[in-house]
Amino acid sequence: MIYKPYSLHNFRQIPQMHFLTEEQKLEIEVVGTVLPFKTDNYVVDELIDWSNFKRDPFFILNFPQKEMLDKRDFDKVASLIKGNADKSRIREEVKRIRLKLNPNPAGQENNVPVFNGKRLNGIQHKYREIMLFFPTQGQTCHAYCTFCFRWPQFALNEFKFAMKEASQMVAYLKANPHITDVLFTGGDPAVMKTKFFEHYFDALLEADIPNLRNIRIGTKSLTYWPYRFTTDSDADDLLRLFEKVKKQGINIALMAHFNHPGELKTKAVQDAVQRLLNAGVQIRSQSPLMRNINDRADIWAENWKEQVRQGIIPYYMFVARDTGAQDYFAVSLNRAWQIFRSAYNQVSGIHRTVKGPSMSCSPGKVQIVGVSEVNGEKLFVLNFLQGRDPSWVGKPFFAKFDPNAVWFDELEPAFGESSFFYEKQYIELLA
Ligand SMILES: *Cc1c(COP(=O)(O)O)cnc(C)c1O
Ligand code: SF4
Secondary structure, eight states, rough: OOOEETTTTTTTSSGGGGSOHHHHHHHHHHHHHHHHHHHHIIIIIIIIOOGGGGGGGHHHHOOOOGGSHHHHHHHHHHHHHHTTOOOOOHHHHHHHHHHHOOGGGGGGGGGGOEEEEOOTTTTEEEETTTEEEEEGSSOOOOOOOOOOOTTHHHGGGGGOOOBOOOOHHHHHHHTTTTTEEEEEEEEEEGGGGGGHHHHHHHHHHHTTTTTTOEEEEEHHHHOOOGGGGSSSSHHHHHHHHHHHHHHHOOEEEEEEEEEGGGGGSSSHHHHHHHHHHHOOOOEEEEEEOEEEEEEHHHHHHHHHHHHHHOEEEEEEEEEEEESSTTHHOOOHHHHHHHHHHHHHTSGGGGHHHHHEEEOOOEEEEEEEEEEEEEEEEEEEEEEEEEEESSBBTOEEHHHHHHHOOSGGGGGBBBTTTTSSSTTHHHHHHHH
């Protein structure tokens, strides 16, 4: 299969566009001018059910929807486009809207380490044992998720994290013996040619870093372009490279994103999964919980069951982040917990490797353990799954119950306390 991307300039050529009215195509153009838009022939031909596209989760996953923008912003951009306004006038308006959409959630710049007096702008190191690496060649994706929290990577240069020097990553790892895991992330590193993977992995292998135990690759390619691991011209080389890393005693884990069980149903994805497993690669799966895509317990239970059947390990359920089109996707924390619990209750123990629902916030990954009541006060029980300070992890703490809250910063400490237990330390850490 030959990869064919579609974006703003050519999406009208997608054969299935005849299902849409001119008005609907214009809506895609308007919202796609503000939020990154890209899809490909695999998604269009194999995943989307065009007979019911308006409610199809994969259509909503890739194609911008009118309601993803505030109505006034939508109308403004629509009138500029319809009126054939100057490109620069449109750009100005688009920039204004983008900056309102919290382009840099959870203060990611605080995770960029300073090393030998230099900011390493392609590395984030927030949790003691794990370092994120943003290879320059992997800062795009086969297709773009409309919910993406990394959208500024594609849309706003000043928020871009990237690095191409393997030597800096190696030096940083050697200097930080606590780090056991390197997570290649993006964008989607699987868009890289195998030769770039070789460049980075060989540097890691040659450096023979005793603390390095796991190389992880965060990717959505099993959903957007599974041929990356089967029929692409350098797919075999990539699998051989993974085998080589395994032989040297380093575990490879593909951190796959599967939002919906429909992404696991094609022959193409099942072949790719089996090839990866046969090469000794672990596959773990994570996804945010999103209204209009997967906000039903049955979908999650089915997703985990199908994953486990194919040999994939369920890993995280996230809460949709406070950025981009969050309002369109937001599910209340109370409902997120109910959906998680109800799905968790439907599956056997081997599926319950999944953790969540979890919010990736600046202090850490905060899990909603549940809703409870103590001395007549209704509250959320919370827990750090990861923390900027590792000692915060695994200590339950409590927030006042709020049925409408959709993100951590809307919560207040329970029992009339003035702050959460970690806050003083957190402020000191950032200072
Ligand atoms: C989620 C995340 C990780 C990975 O955490 P694990 O719980 O080990 O999967 C690492 N760094 C950052 C900044 C993260 O948000
Ligand atoms: S694949 Fe990941 S980085 Fe790419 S658009 Fe989707 S969520 Fe964002």
